[in-house]
Amino acid sequence: MAKTNSVAKKAVVAVTGIIMILYLIAHMIGNLKVFAGRESFNGYSEWIRTIGEPAVPAQTTLTIIRIVLLTVVIAHFWAVISLWRQAKRARPNGYVTKKAVAQSYASRTMRWGGVIVGLFIIYHILDLTMGVANPEGPDGTPYDRLVAGFSNPFITAVYVLALVLLGMHLRHGIWSATQTLGQSNKRREKTVNLFALVFSVVLIGGFLIVPFSVLFGLVG
Amino acid sequence: MTATAEGTTFASGTASDPAMAKHDMTLTLRIWRQKGPRDKGRMVTYQVEDISPDMSFLEMLDVLNEKLILAGDDPVVFDHDCREGICGSCGLMINGTAHGRGTSGGPTTTCQLHMRKFKDGDTIDIEPWRATAFPVIKDLSVDRSALDRIIQSGGYISAPTGTAPEAHSILVPKKDSDAAFDAATCIGCGACVAACPNASSMLFTAAKVSHLGLVPQGQPERNDRVVNMVAQQDREGFGGCTNIGECSAACPKGISMENISRLNHDLLGALRAGARPKS
Ligand code: HEM
Ligand code: SF4
Numbered sequence A: 001m002a003k004t005n006s007v008a009k010k011a012v013v014a015v016t017g018i019i020m021i022l023y024l025i026a027h028m029i030g031n032l033k034v035f036a037g038r039e040s041f042n043g044y045s046e047w048i049r050t051i052g053e054p055a056v057p058a059q060t061t062l063t064i065i066r067i068v069l070l071t072v073v074i075a076h077f078w079a080v081i082s083l084w085r086q087a088k089r090a091r092p093n094g095y096v097t098k099k100a101v102a103q104s105y106a107s108r109t110m111r112w113g114g115v116i117v118g119l120f121i122i123y124h125i126l127d128l129t130m131g132v133a134n135p136e137g138p139d140g141t142p143y144d145r146l147v148a149g150f151s152n153p154f155i156t157a158v159y160v161l162a163l164v165l166l167g168m169h170l171r172h173g174i175w176s177a178t179q180t181l182g183q184s185n186k187r188r189e190k191t192v193n194l195f196a197l198v199f200s201v202v203l204i205g206g207f208l209i210v211p212f213s214v215l216f217g218l219v220g
Numbered sequence B: 001m002t003a004t005a006e007g008t009t010f011a012s013g014t015a016s017d018p019a020m021a022k023h024d025m026t027l028t029l030r031i032w033r034q035k036g037p038r039d040k041g042r043m044v045t046y047q048v049e050d051i052s053p054d055m056s057f058l059e060m061l062d063v064l065n066e067k068l069i070l071a072g073d074d075p076v077v078f079d080h081d082c083r084e085g086i087c088g089s090c091g092l093m094i095n096g097t098a099h100g101r102g103t104s105g106g107p108t109t110t111c112q113l114h115m116r117k118f119k120d121g122d123t124i125d126i127e128p129w130r131a132t133a134f135p136v137i138k139d140l141s142v143d144r145s146a147l148d149r150i151i152q153s154g155g156y157i158s159a160p161t162g163t164a165p166e167a168h169s170i171l172v173p174k175k176d177s178d179a180a181f182d183a184a185t186c187i188g189c190g191a192c193v194a195a196c197p198n199a200s201s202m203l204f205t206a207a208k209v210s211h212l213g214l215v216p217q218g219q220p221e222r223n224d225r226v227v228n229m230v231a232q233q234d235r236e237g238f239g240g241c242t243n244i245g246e247c248s249a250a251c252p253k254g255i256s257m258e259n260i261s262r263l264n265h266d267l268l269g270a271l272r273a274g275a276r277p278k279s
């Protein structure tokens, strides 16, 4: 059924998008631990890996989160690509002249912006989770890797660019998901769009404050 | 002089006030010419003179066609019927926007777009709706029967026939009847599809789903209707909706995005309730 139903497929995009957003909220708040100092931040990293011990073996909770996120990312990507191809088939030859009347920049950058965010996520994991792409290497503590990375203006620039794109993705995505899940109406439209904007700015601001604090030597 | 009808004000204005007189225009038109469904098609440039600002866009094309016919050329084929904004057949992409929405300053159909919105010396690009589901028949004329098949796939509603029923026997809340009526004003012009970056027909289908789904008479088949109409729109080769909003902005009837949300709500509910499209 979902195979031929574009609306059901879009609902997959929306639900997986919302799950990723919930994760991002937790992730952003967790990152702010960096302001509590090296011990606190490394301790937080340790804590994520030991939740539930000794009732469950080490890393159980983290592994579950990772499996859920990976599934969700793949499902989001699969549904998006299949809708992208459907749209391409629906108008293979474009207009000679086409002008937008209403469309926002955020809505226009969902697809390529999403692809860039996807590539960024891979780089981000290699950088700060696995450490293999980090100047400090895989042996440093999480705190050292973070400081080493963001002290480099080039790396910080990559993060800023990706996060701004993610912010735009969410600005349109939150509104779009509300529509897709059938929860919008004329009365709510303004509120949903305002919420999407404020939420995206706060979330991305919360993420960006960390690399900027390192870059400007407030954390180090 | 105080007449409010635009035509009256303008006519009396021209007579007494030379500043208000608008002069006839000379325009350059770049028009999509395509001999038939299999022809590749191309933009062809024409000049038209003596275009009065009072003419409608279609009357301007009539002037061009008279000129072409007199010169022994093939006239430009375009669809039109009522020329009063109610039949939905006159859709054209004008300077990159459906029904010339980027020039009109408000919701309009091509037949209700007037030449006073353009300036002497303007170049105007005119193209057909472009979508796989709307194959070009010739020049600017496309086959929009895919929209009819979406309506058809929605099936029937169970309503008693025979003598007119007592009007008060089924009560409809005012709010619902207003919203249903707004949705029912869709004229099936296809501008939503033409304007959509995904070539999606969601706004059209959502209008059709809403106008029956909001009233009591539409309830018995509500679930089946939405799953079948969505399945048909996918089958016709339209794209999926990403809630960009170009459709609603281009719609001559101002059909709102909330109808799309309602369609999604109905569809997800119907699938959960076990409704499946007829194959
Ligand atoms: C942290 C990562 C991400 C989050 C939180 C996220 C979130 C969302 C949300 C909430 C939506 C709206 C769903 C809807 O319209 O119903 C969405 C849509 C979409 N996402 Fe993502 N997404 C992420 C990553 C990606 C990636 C990696 C791609 C790669 C292609 C992508 C491409 C898209 C596209 C094309 C849409 C549909 C566009 C639209 O509705 O206009 N997203 N995303
Ligand atoms: S929804 Fe509006 S733009 Fe689309 S077919 Fe109906 S009247 Fe035309």
Ligand code: FES
Residues within 6 Å of the ligand: B079, B080, B081, B082, B083, B084, B085, B086, B087, B088, B089, B090, B091, B109, B110, B111, B112
């Ligand atoms: S000709 Fe009927 S709506 Fe334009």
